[in-house]
Amino acid sequence: MLEKPTRLRTDAAHNRAQILEIAKRTFETEGLDVSMSELARRAGLGVATVYRHFPTKADLVAEAFAEPMAECAGMLDEALADPDPWRGFCRVIEEVCAMQARNHGFSAAIVTALPDQARFAELRDHALRGFTELIRRAQEAGALRADFAVSDLSLILLANGGLRSGAGAAAPAASRRLAGYLLQSFRTETAAPLPPPAELPLDGSVL
Amino acid sequence: MLEKPTRLRTDAAHNRAQILEIAKRTFETEGLDVSMSELARRAGLGVATVYRHFPTKADLVAEAFAEPMAECAGMLDEALADPDPWRGFCRVIEEVCAMQARNHGFSAAIVTALPDQARFAELRDHALRGFTELIRRAQEAGALRADFAVSDLSLILLANGGLRSGAGAAAPAASRRLAGYLLQSFRTETAAPLPPPAELPLDGSVL
């Protein structure tokens, strides 16, 4: 039986934290296309050290994005707490889009890390159930158009993700504008007939 | 002075066409992430042969996408010919989105090939001028919201490009739905205040 040493040596603990910190910052500002060697260099450590603490790049990514991931789930809970479901709905969309635009690695991280990390499966399901409930309430209140589908969330995330890759520094502004446009067409009043929802994954690959 | 031999040898001409054909098909269905070796293999030729006809991958991409590129520009001219500017506007958006969703390499090709290919600079400028004119007319007719900006085209293209990468086979359907949502919010009636347009490139990198 393998048993992991209960605690890391103090230097090792420090290095681990250091790597994680650098990874968080770098992934956020430059995306996931940073090599492990480069991360190691920036942390002032060897590559092997990085691999000792994070067996694979996906593991490092998962760990680095645990916080933003949880933050996202938190947004949903806050939104559900809002007495006005439409306002809650808007906030979720706006905030998630903003997060995605701000954090360059976020979208890619979802794809890279989510699929086979059990730790996120629960988070995702929770968020998805919450969002479904939010939609129901907003529609019942007559604010959200009736033909808005849960899969439209994937649509929004993918579309907004497209901005991040191409808009560079303007990504946050572009993102706000896109969210603005979309939210206006999600309101009941607008509701003209629409092409049917796409059968988007909705599983790990998108959210 | 270098002068290119007026005509290719018949076998060479055949091979060139063969490569181009394979490249078009492959780029369309699988995107640009196909190696030159793989393309050569599929064409039943050696790598060197590919490079003899297309000095760099970007050259091959440019050549392979010349047609869809021109087709795009054509859509604009058709739209401008439509007596109803709003209908023309919608068609451009819908068709360009459809093209982007159908042809997996299209967006990436714009980024890869457009920047330093003089042949496309003119095409792009023409299209951009045409689109600007189309916007003006649609706004004057009172159909398109007044705060729609030219840079919103980049917004649409980037957003729609995001679908293509993540939606897989559902991309066309997702694309149609996104275009549907957006067009509804572009109509005058909807027009509620909106975040300001982002300062998107608008140059080679996006359109």
Add this chain to the structure above:
DNA sequence: CGGAAAGTGGAAGGGGTCTTCCGATTCGCG
């Protein structure tokens, strides 16, 4: 039909990635 020129194929150059290995180093308990 024969030979010069055009065209070809496969290997190899140069660069990048993720990951593993192992000898050298550092920590921290006794």
Add this chain to the structure above:
DNA sequence: CGCGAATCGGAAGACCCCTTCCACTTTCCG
């Protein structure tokens, strides 16, 4: 303080990629 175990660092393995080189083959003109 000393010594074993945990940890580290850099080189190297195993794949990718795009591109170049050069001996070999094919075409086609006189």
